[in-house]
Amino acid sequence: MGLAITPINRDGVLMKVQKDTIYISGSIDNQNPESYMTPFLSELHENIIENGIKEMKVDIRKLDFLNSSGIKELVVWVMKINEEDENKKYRINFICNDNLNWQRSSISTLEYLNANIVKIV
Amino acid sequence: MHIENEPGVLGYFDITFGKVWDYIQITRGYLENVLKINLVEKKDIARIVIAASELIENSIKYSNKDGVRVKVIRNPKTNNIELVVYNHTTKKEADIVMDNLQQMGKTDPLMHYITLMKLTVTNKDKKSGLGLARINHESQAKLHAEYLEKDGIISVKALFKL
Numbered sequence: 001m002g003l004a005i006t007p008i009n010r011d012g013v014l015m016k017v018q019k020d021t022i023y024i025s026g027s028i029d030n031q032n033p034e035s036y037m038t039p040f041l042s043e044l045h046e047n048i049i050e051n052g053i054k055e056m057k058v059d060i061r062k063l064d065f066l067n068s069s070g071i072k073e074l075v076v077w078v079m080k081i082n083e084e085d086e087n088k089k090y091r092i093n094f095i096c097n098d099n100l101n102w103q104r105s106s107i108s109t110l111e112y113l114n115a116n117i118v119k120i121v
Numbered sequence: 122m123h124i125e126n127e128p129g130v131l132g133y134f135d136i137t138f139g140k141v142w143d144y145i146q147i148t149r150g151y152l153e154n155v156l157k158i159n160l161v162e163k164k165d166i167a168r169i170v171i172a173a174s175e176l177i178e179n180s181i182k183y184s185n186k187d188g189v190r191v192k193v194i195r196n197p198k199t200n201n202i203e204l205v206v207y208n209h210t211t212k213k214e215a216d217i218v219m220d221n222l223q224q225m226g227k228t229d230p231l232m233h234y235i236t237l238m239k240l241t242v243t244n245k246d247k248k249s250g251l252g253l254a255r256i257n258h259e260s261q262a263k264l265h266a267e268y269l270e271k272d273g274i275i276s277v278k279a280l281f282k283l
Contacts, residue, residue, distance in 0.1 A: 068252040075238045101167035105259050112235050
């Protein structure tokens with residue numbers, strides 16, 4: 001599996017895809033993270049569906065901070081998956097850093113949107 | 122360092138800065154270090170820092186004049202930490218924030234947060250209230266806002282039980 005997604009390196013945030021894992025690192029505390037998160041996640045979503053992928057990992061272990069505007073972008077992504085036909089839906093498994101206490105509490109809330117889509121591993 | 126700034130409370134810090142986005146990260150880092158020095162538990166530091174960051178973001182976004190003030194104090198008797206963020210705004214805008222907090226107080230924090238998350242997907246309004254809902258649920262803080270009409274300043278207080 002090889003997804004051709006353009007990596008993002010902006011305002012101290014790096015977002016890239018390698019094999020079955022999306023790596024997000026840095027600090028998402030910009031005023032408008034949608035300016036780079038929306039195009040990246042949209043391209044990713046389309047590619048995942050085109051390739052019939054059923055599961056992706058999201059490694060945020062090197063993500064130091066995520067503001068509510070960044071959370072909103074992840075919510076949009078999850079809701080987009082949720083709206084797809086059943087055969088197109090895929091699961092996203094978040095890999096968190098237990099030394100960064102905010103990660104589990106912030107990401108666990110996303111599980112309430114659809115626990116069949118979002119999981120913390 | 123503890124400074125007695127009001128009877129019965131220990132001061133952590135009180136800082137005023139301009140409406141510059143870059144100051145958020147600096148203040149967040151500084152607050153995190155101050156709390157670490159003062160032996161606040163790691164899980165509590167995380168929830169206080171999230172709340173501070175979200176409140177300062179709101180202040181910078183919506184202040185109608187320069188100048189944002191952040192005050193953090195610890196009351197050793199109640200073992201509470203009080204975070205207060207002040208900014209200039211109109212009464213109309215302050216009323217919106219106060220109404221928002223009042224509504225928030227009537228519902229379950231998690232349910233309110235999830236509801237706003239779902240609404241934010243379709244609602245293009247920048248003022249989603251997601252930051253305040255996040256503080257209410259994730260930071261487990263009691264939120265309260267007041268408007269000083271003569272000064273045109275709103276203060277939003279987040280109270281943390283340690």
